Amino acid sequence: MSIRKDLLFQVTCAAIYLAFAVMCIYPFYYLILVSISSADAVSRGEVLLYPIGLHWNNFAQVLQIKGILTAFGISVARTVIGTVIMLFFSTMLAYLCTKKELPGRKWLYRATVFTMFFQAGLIPWFISMKMLGLQNNFLLYVLPGMISPFAVILIKTYIESIPPSLEESAVVDGAGHFKILTRIIAPVSVPIIAAVAVFNAVGQWNSWQDNFFLVSNPHLQTLQLILKNFLSQAEMLANMLRDGNKDLSSISRNQQLDPFAVKTTITVVTVLPILLVYPFLQRYFVKGIMLGAVKG
Amino acid sequence: MSNLENGHAVYRSFVTKERSKLPSGRLTLIAMAIPCVIALILFCYLPLLGWSIAFFHYKPGLNLFKSGFAGLDYFRMALDDRELLPVLRNTLAMSFLGLLVSPMSVIFAIFLLELRSKKLQKFIQTTTTLPNFISWVLVYAICYFMLSSGDGMLNKLLLSLNLIGQPLNPLADPDMVWVLQTAITAWKSLGFSAVVYIAAIVGIDQEQYDAASVDGAGRWSRIWNITLPGLMPTFITLLLLSIGSLLGNGFEQYYLFNNGLVQSHIQVLDLYVYRIGISQNNFPMSTAIGMAKTLVSILLLMTANQISKKLRDQSIF
Structure with a gap:
């Protein structure tokens, strides 16, 4: 292969990949620009590469909207608490599935994997959660996901690759199974547990359907659902204006806030936490996939 | 000692x-x-x-066992519903388009590793996996801010450059739904699904490549004869899983992108189950459809798995 041909290949590939990379990150950059630029410049379509008329009013206003800070807190709480609960029980179940002394451990494992394929569907889930008293309850966000079959499979496979001698030394010291799990198995399994934790935390942060279907209490709203409601509310507003239905009473509620600016700013508030932690956590995503791919 | x-x-x-x-x-x-x-x-x-x-003829709030037994009435009702066929058509159309673009992540991984600069590789990987980790609400928000007819950045740009006379509104165009939703899914997941293949390529025995270079094999021959066969098992596994979810392309994406103008083309099974169940309050029929969906999906997965076992001696169970 000639050197020129190879250079051409490298440049073409790099150009295509860079174009796609720009498509993946530019929208985020654009939203941030819009949220800190002057509304006039934005509506004229001038804000594309750098902020014009830099200001922070949008953030100041959005943070004053009733419920936004509470929602932020709820989203953080469900992410942290939900992930900790999931890690604790799924790691424990994974450990149990590797223990020959536990009667029926194979069936326990099968019963866990089974749930990955046999999903009940919306209505049965809806009724069951109501029956369990989780309607309008914070526990709805953190309890139903406590056993993640996917996590159990990954962690179990990882535990099985740990040399048994490690455990045996603890047994000699008189440690019970729970102690072995928390003092030896879990610390050694940190790579896979971290990867699973990151995936689960992102899932928790992004989740809104449980909130949408079963929680109407305004103090328990998640940030994602608030954003969703704001987006569709504005759409309703736009539709009403287009259809000539100028019901002023419903429009004037948002009058003091520029709806477009509010929407972009809430979007930025929702996406910012992911953008901030992403560079640090990215290696765990990749590692999780690598570990999963090798085992699976 | x-x-x-x-x-x-x-x-x-x-x-x-x-x-x-x-x-x-x-x-x-x-x-x-x-x-x-x-x-x-x-x-x-x-x-x-x-x-x-x-x-059962169950209504919300009633006792299930006091409501009358319905047999298969609700399954029949679902089959007779004239919305079912369009729903299945939408579901399968978008699932098959998804299958059609799934080799893109293989190509993405192969050529990414052909890039000589490791720094560039890392940069591309970091940026392109980002969309996978944002919620569908945010994906919808982004599409809205980029593509919508009034506020969309793309329209503002094209209009100001006089490239178009009328604002485009792809989010409200029923003929565009299938392609647009497939493209959005690809945008969100391409970089991330490539990571699996990158892991698989890294796992291929390096000696095979060395031997091929000694024999004077060029880039394309290496890719064709070593990399692609090496990726086949991973590809088949993921293909089997996606056959298992042909009917379940999800609720969030289609619910969020749904609007009155595109509903005829965006309503997939999961959205239909929601509408029948929550909006129309017909719990038994919604459950019947959801149940049939799960069972057929498992049947599809089993069948595909058996076929792959026969043909390639590879299976996921």
Whole structure:
């Protein structure tokens, strides 16, 4: 292969990949620009590469909207608490599935994997959660996901690759199974547990359907659902204006806030936490996939 | 010294065997298993029991066993619904388009690793996996801010450059739905799904490539003869799983992108199950459709798995 041909290949590939990379990150950059630029410049379509008329009013206003800070807190709480609960029980179940002394451990494992394929569907889930008293309850966000079959499979496979001698030394010291799990198995399994934790935390942060279907209490709203409601509310507003239905009473509620600016700013508030932690956590995503791919 | 250690190890394994037979250890294990089993029963198996709703004239708030037995009435009702065919058409159309673009992540991974600059590789990987980690609400928000006819950045740009006379509105165009939704899914997941293949390529035995270079094989021949066959098992596994989810392309994406103008083309099974169940309050029919969906999906997965077992001696169970 000639050197020129190879250079051409490298440049073409790099150009295509860079174009796609720009498509993946530019929208985020654009939203941030819009949220800190002057509304006039934005509506004229001038804000594309750098902020014009830099200001922070949008953030100041959005943070004053009733419920936004509470929602932020709820989203953080469900992410942290939900992930900790999931890690604790799924790691424990994974450990149990590797223990020959536990009667029926194979069936326990099968019963866990089974749930990955046999999903009940919306209505049965809806009724069951109501029956369990989780309607309008914070526990709805953190309890139903406590056993993640996917996590159990990954962690179990990882535990099985740990040399048994490690455990045996603890047994000699008189440690019970729970102690072995928390003092030896879990610390050694940190790579896979971290990867699973990151995936689960992102899932928790992004989740809104449980909130949408079963929680109407305004103090328990998640940030994602608030954003969703704001987006569709504005759409309703736009539709009403287009259809000539100028019901002023419903429009004037948002009058003091520029709806477009509010929407972009809430979007930025929702996406910012992911953008901030992403560079640090990215290696765990990749590692999780690598570990999963090798085992699976 | 080494003898002593050996002796210790023997003693240790002896002790372990003795200890593990002790009932107290087993009791701890059972005690640890109890909360997990309860969680599985409450959050996974109790909803499955809810499938029985499909066989009763159940209304929200009533006692299931006091509502009359309906047999397969609700399954028949679902089959007779004239919305079902368009729904299935939309579901399958978008699933097959998804299958069609799935080799893109293979290509993405192969050529990314052909790039000589490791820094560039890392940069591309970091940026392109980002969209996978944002919620569908945010994806919808982004599409809205980029593509919508009034506020969309793309329209503003094209209009100001005089490239178009009228604002485009792809989010409200029923003929565009299938392609647009497939493109959005690809945008969100391409970079991330490529990571699996990158891991697989890295796992291919380097000696094969070295041998090929000695034989004078060029880039394309290396890719064709070593990389692609090496990726086949991973590709087949993922293909089998996506055949298992042909009917379940998800709720969030289609619910969020749904609007009055595009509903005829965006309503997939999961959205239909929601509409029948929550909007129309027909719990038994919604459950019946959801149940049939799960069962057919498992059947599809099993069949595809059997075929792959016969043809390639590869299976996921």
